[in-house]
Amino acid sequence: MATSNLKHALFCAIITLVVSYPILGFNLVSQGTSVGLEGANPTTVTAVFLAALAVFLFQLFRDQIMSGLGRVPKPALPTTRNMSDATRVRMQNLIILFVVIGAAIWPFLASRGSVDLATLVLIYVMLALGLNVVVGLAGLLDLGYVAFYAVGAYTFALLSQYFGISFWVALPTGALLAALFGLALGFPVLRLRGDYLAIVTLGFGEIIRILLNNWTSLTGGPNGIGGIPDPTLFGMEFGRRVKEEGNISFHDFFGIAYDSTHKIIFLYLIALVLAVMTFFAIRRLMQMPVGRSWEALREDEIAARSLGLSRTGVKLSAFTIGAFFAGFAGTVFASKQGFISPESFVFLESAIILAIVVLGGMGSQFGVILAAIAVTILPELAREFSEYRMLIFGAAMVLMMVWRPQGLLPMRRIHIHLDKPE
């Protein structure tokens, strides 16, 4: 063991040197018209060697380190294992009720910035719940999920720009259009599984982004689309001045002073309602035959088909429904930002949503919500480390997978209830 580790560690260290020294250890300097090569300053060179040493030591003692990590006491999480399904569901509903009531009151007490952030959290909750259907329940690895998010956002942006469509019309339209895109993606990937599926969906996500980036005449390309209107409350606008003829502004109607937080809180409440709707809609679906067929497909495709389930139907329904909720989230996002550009829909975004699903526990809705909150808020709290955000994020992922490979709150299935024997 020791010798093989030593060899491996040496190899890794050398690779580190070979890769990083030319990149960091040399500087290109212009000497008149030509370019010259110069050694970097000694601190950089030392850093490179230290990094190689760190890699060497870690690889050498990898087994000890990893087993040490495994022995660190795992955070105890409340368990509901010994409860019957009925009590568990009742308790869950009670908790949800309290949380939702609390979440609805909270923005009136909180600061403007935190409400804005919470809206973003809720958008991610919607996205993650939607992707959870595709990845967690149906077991289809989708790396291009952000495409549907983009479709929802751009639907609203374009409809408002070209036709003056309001948020409330764009919301279902965006979701339905995203669902349609989900269906369209579903067809070509019907026969694919695992890695192949991941690559095709990844490509799909990029195609959408590149299309948005390059179709300048329609989408404005990299400049994006601005001036996306805020949602209205029964025709009441939240701006200082009414934009549309015949509308009345919120503060005038209630005879209160104009306050820009009204709009922020209103958006937050919309996102909250939509996120709660998403949660319940998907939970309902999970208990319905379609939800069980997703699980069957994830568990064993051949067995699922042998029971008469249609692969086409099951896969398409998962993609379509997942995409639908991304479309929802996209519309809210566009409205919140007021401005969107392809930059908001890069692959990293898909990766983060996927990370949320994996961290939360595939298939587990509570876990996914918890992870969405953690992944969105923690980086904000760690603002001063912003340069190391991705590093911390990556480290957290690794630790998480060592400690709890099944996720924060692993999925618990709700059994179907057979009528009691008479």
Place this chain on the structure above:
Amino acid sequence: MLVIEDVHTHYGKIEALHGVSVEVKKGEIVSLIGANGAGKTTLLMTVCGDPQASSGRVILEGRDITRRPTAEIMRSGISIVPEGRRVFPGLTVAENLHMGGFFNTKSEIRKSQQHVYELFPRLKERENQRAGTMSGGEQQMLAIGRALMSKPTLIILDEPSLGLAPLIIKQIFEIIAKLRDDGITVFLVEQNAHQALKLADRGYVLETGRIRLQDTGANLLANPDIQNAYLGG
């Protein structure tokens, strides 16, 4: 009940079945034996419509199902216990069974579930265990139980004895006999030729994509060629 008529099946350009005809009559146990790679699984999969036969016909209760989609075929009274069991590993025993009755009503599911538990008391004991953690024999029982949940009139079994101890194999074959007594028609594919032929009303021998022999189970067992090739002399 099931008639397979001169079926040819291709994987891409390779022909795996070169004109196979098999008939399974109502109430029979028919065994199909053959060496590795003879095309047994291919024949069963062709019945299920994946892959579809490139020529010939598959007729189920007088209906031509050759070109029907798999999902439709599997809902028309056939059940298959696939090669290698293929239970849903992450679901419990009970949930696996419920999946088997996917297209049935809840009260039907409850009835079939009770029936399966009577056939396999072991499954009842392990009702809430995840299927992936069960022994091979238990998983095979579950696979058969799951196939029975849809109340099939014809059950197809692909090598149910694969990798099991003799005692479990004996139990499984006893259950298969019981299924026939309950009025279910059985089409059994096996490498375990001795047991399969002993149980069978009629048997077929498949060799490299062709039916070599067909006879009653007893006659095939007594056939010296069969004894040499499949029963170890």
